[in-house]
Amino acid sequence: xxxxxxxxxxxxxxxxxxxxxxxxxxxxxxxxxxxxxxxxxxxxxxxxxxxxxxxxxxxxxxxxxxxxxx
Amino acid sequence: xxxxxxxxxxxxxxxxxxxxxxxxxxxxxxxxxxxxxxxxxxxxxxxxxxxxxxxxxxxxxxxxxxxxxxxxxxxxxxxxxxxxxxxxxxxxxxxxxxxxxxxxxxxxxxxxxxxxxxxxxxxxxxxxxxxxxxxxxxxxxxxxxxxxxxxxxxxxxxxxxxxxxxxxxxxx
Numbered sequence: 001x002x003x004x005x006x007x008x009x010x011x012x013x014x015x016x017x018x019x020x021x022x023x024x025x026x027x028x029x030x031x032x033x034x035x036x037x038x039x040x041x042x043x044x045x046x047x048x049x050x051x052x053x054x055x056x057x058x059x060x061x062x063x064x065x066x067x068x069x070x
Numbered sequence: 071x072x073x074x075x076x077x078x079x080x081x082x083x084x085x086x087x088x089x090x091x092x093x094x095x096x097x098x099x100x101x102x103x104x105x106x107x108x109x110x111x112x113x114x115x116x117x118x119x120x121x122x123x124x125x126x127x128x129x130x131x132x133x134x135x136x137x138x139x140x141x142x143x144x145x146x147x148x149x150x151x152x153x154x155x156x157x158x159x160x161x162x163x164x165x166x167x168x169x170x171x172x173x174x175x176x177x178x179x180x181x182x183x184x185x186x187x188x189x190x191x192x193x194x195x196x197x198x199x200x201x202x203x204x205x206x207x208x209x210x211x212x213x214x215x216x217x218x219x220x221x222x223x224x225x226x227x228x229x230x231x232x233x234x235x236x237x238x239x240x241x242x
Binding site: 022066067069 | 198
C-alpha cells in the first residue's frame with residue numbers, strides 16, 4: 001500500500017467554500033512545481049477536489065499562484 | 071475559459087438566493103504605475119461603478135501592492151505594457167445578475183485595471199483562519215487506558231512470581 005487512507009482535509013476542518021485568495025490554504029495542495037496535488041496523494045474528497053481545482057485556477061489567472069514554478 | 075466561467079455563474083439561478091439578491095465578488099489588479107497617493111482616487115472610482123448599479127457592498131479589502139507570479143501585459147495606447155507587480159484588492163457585493171454584468175463591463179473599460187475576476191460567492195467569510203493543530207479525541211484517552219491496563223496484570227503476576235522466586239531460591 002503506497003498511500004495510507006486519509007480523511008478529506010476540508011470535511012475534517014469544516015471548510016465549506018474554497019476561496020481563491022486563501023493562498024496559505026491552497027499552497028498545502030500544490031506540488032513543488034505549483035501543480036495541483038492528486039487526490040490520491042492529498043486524500044481530498046472529490047467534491048472538494050473540484051472546488052480546490054477551481055480556486056487554484058482562479059488564483060493562477062489572477063497572478064496569485066504560478067502556472068509553473070521553477 | 072475564464073469567459074465561459076463567468077457567463078455560467080451569472081446565469082445560474084437558484085430559488086433560495088433569488089430572495090435576497092446575489093452575492094458576487096470582484097477581484098482586481100490596479101496598474102502599478104498609479105502612485106500610492108492617488109490609489110484612493112482609483113478605489114473611489116471603483117466604488118462609483120458599484121454605486122451606479124446599486125450594488126450593496128458586503129465586505130472588501132483595499133488594494134495593496136504585491137508581486138505577480140508571472141508577467142502580465144495590457145495594451146496601452148497601441149503598445150503592450152508589461153507588469154510584474156500590481157495593487158490587488160477585492161470587493162464582495164450584492165447585486166442583480168444583470169447589474170453584475172454591467173459592473174464587469176465597466177471594469178473591462180477601465181484602463182487602470184490590469185486584470186479582474188468576477189465570481190459568484192456566498193455572504194459568509196470564505197477565508198480560513200490559521201488553525202491550531204488538534205489531536206483526535208480518540209487518541210488521548212486510549213493512551214491513558216493502556217497505561218492502566220499494563221499496570222494491573224503486572225501487579226498480580228509480581229506477587230505470585232515473587233513467592234515462586236523465593237521458594238526457588240531457598241530450595242537451591
